[in-house]
Amino acid sequence: MNLRNIFVPAGVIGLVLVGYASAGWPGVAAVVGGLVMWALLHFTRLMNVMKKAANRPMGYVGSAVMLNARLKPGVNLMHVMAMTQSLGERLSPADTDPEIYRWTDGTQSHVTCEFIHGRLQKWTLERPQAQESTAAE
Template identity: 35%
Template sequence: MQSNVKTLVWLVAAVSVLMVGYYNRGWAGFMLVLGAVVFFILLHLTRVMKILKVASGTPKGRISSAIMLNSKLKQGMTLLQVVQLTRAIGEVQGDPNAPQVCHRWTDPGGAWVDAVFVNSKLQNWQFGRTENPVETSPESREAT
């Protein structure tokens, strides 16, 4: 619900600014403000596309360190902010159309972070590790 109110506030603000531009400078003011509003929207879309382009180059749900992700997460972050932080799209656990969606990011050592999003906002997350850690190389076995 809060997202709908926020969208409505932005829409009312844009229409108000357009009206002020028209009132002060006529059609020239209206067009100037319209150009500024379109520019703002394009800046936001460019940011989203840049984040998704970086995430598309990484395997789904894979990150370098789940511990670092766990320490950087904050309640209320948007899904886009978490994708920007991880540089990967999380693997969806369960039904993607449910009100609460759980995404999982896993690191090469077998540790993972499950993040629960409600309306694309981070509500809670859980860090976990496998019982038997994955060995990264044969040399590490010989060193012990």
């Protein structure tokens, strides 16, 4: 069970109650206004990330090696999309956990990310084998 489903609503109710206890209805209005501003900021960030991702090819990243270096466990899918500015190529079936996405760069190196409950758990970088020429000199 995800404890955020319990603590976030309880925290919101607690803030509203503290606002009412400290300043009455104007305190409730201030707390609700702050919560609405917080929600609008997150919505705006989500829309900006999606707008940038819509203008790039699906599953493309400028450098898979740099993406691999910047990834950290526990970040959410939107954070990874903001780093790559692209939607990942989905490799897992829809509505299943874990969700697996891949981002590929121009050299065909790719990073495959595994998300459980929307959070990055593990990732792998795969680079193509260098093709050696066997031409006799």
